[in-house]
Amino acid sequence: MFTAGGTAAAAFSRSRRFFSTSKFHDAFGSAIAEMNKEMEVVFGEVPPSGLAGSVSTNPLVEEQQPQLKSQELPLSFTDSNTAQELSRHKFSHIPDGGDNNPGGLTHVGSRGEAQMVDVSAKDSTKRVAIASCKVVLGEKVFDMVSANQMAKGDVLTVAKIAGINGAKQTSTLIPLCHNIALSHLRVDLVLNPEDHSVEIKGEAATTGKTGVEMEALTAVATAGLTVYDMCKAASKDILITDVQLEGKTGGKSGDWSRGKV
Numbered sequence: 359m360f361t362a363g364g365t366a367a368a369a370f371s372r373s374r375r376f377f378s379t380s381k382f383h384d385a386f387g388s389a390i391a392e393m394n395k396e397m398e399v400v401f402g403e404v405p406p407s408g409l410a411g412s413v414s415t416n417p418l419v420e421e422q423q424p425q426l427k428s429q430e431l432p433l434s435f436t437d438s439n440t441a442q443e444l445s446r447h448k449f450s451h452i453p454d455g456g457d458n459n460p461g462g463l464t465h466v467g468s469r470g471e472a473q474m475v476d477v478s479a480k481d482s483t484k485r486v487a488i489a490s491c492k493v494v495l496g497e498k499v500f501d502m503v504s505a506n507q508m509a510k511g512d513v514l515t516v517a518k519i520a521g522i523n524g525a526k527q528t529s530t531l532i533p534l535c536h537n538i539a540l541s542h543l544r545v546d547l548v549l550n551p552e553d554h555s556v557e558i559k560g561e562a563a564t565t566g567k568t569g570v571e572m573e574a575l576t577a578v579a580t581a582g583l584t585v586y587d588m589c590k591a592a593s594k595d596i597l598i599t600d601v602q603l604e605g606k607t608g609g610k611s612g613d614w615s616r617g618k619v
Contacts, residue, residue: 474534480567485608486542487563489574491601493556493585499593500554510588514547514556517584521545524580525562525573532576536568545577547585556585559604569609575601 495503503513510516522545529537542563550557560577562570582598589596605615 472534474536475568480610482565482567483608484565485563485569485606486561487569487571487574487606488559488561488604489571489578489602490557490559490604491578491582492550492599493558493582494597494599495554495556495585495589496593496595497554499589499596500549500551502592503556503589504549504551508588509591513585513588514549516588517547517556517558517581518545520584521558521560521577521581525560525577528573528576532572535572538564538566538568538570538573540564540570540573543573543577545581547581556582558582558585569606571603571606575603 502508506512522543524531525543525545526540529535540562542561544561546559548557548559549555558578558581560574560581562573562577564570564573579598579601582601586596586598603616605613607613
């Protein structure tokens with residue numbers, strides 16, 4: 359028969375054996391190592407740190423760790439370090455790619471991360487860009503648009519306004535585009551009976567430190583999508599095609615025109 363003291367001593371002994379078992383340490387360490395490998399694949403290798411990969415060998419004794427600086431990142435996961443915090447710390451110390459990017463892509467940093475280009479050092483010049491696209495309607499829908507018989511109303515007028523509004527929202531739609539103050543914007547839609555299409559051209563202009571190619575392209579693309587929306591009840595066999603830059607002027611890269619490369 360066990361006394362109360364004997365029972366407590368036995369329970370305490372079993373408890374100590376449970377927490378100190380090597381299987382528990384191995385399982386815990388393996389789980390930490392696995393999560394570290396997964397985060398390395400996602401976020402890349404991190405700078406060496408005195409805390410990197412550290413796992414306490416005695417779970418009953420809590421190690422006193424120095425407070426992390428903002429640029430330091432432990433490789434090991436704990437309950438207080440979530441994946442979101444890991445990502446935030448990881449990217450907080452990455453330098454801007456800039457001109458040191460070996461690939462020459464201005465929107466990609468030296469370690470492959472996306473970035474918004476710093477244009478503060480550039481000169482402000484007049485910049486103009488022209489883009490175009492085509493919406494092939496088919497004969498039936500083309501005749502309805504020509505006669506202004508679409509149920510939703512005047513297709514070309516609505517699409518023109520949509521193209522102008524779309525260009526002004528470019529920096530919202532395209533994540534790494536700068537918010538540009540447009541000084542001029544024009545969207546023209548012309549019916550072409552030869553191939554039963556709507557030909558769309560857009561021109562954007564500004565005086566600033568970055569170009570307006572994306573604004574011109576967004577203008578014609580939005581106008582083309584609006585033509586489809588206005589006509590889709592009559593036919594789903596409508597094709598939006600040839601969304602392209604026709605030419606641009608101004609800026610460090612100079613003038614460019616399609617067909618004159």
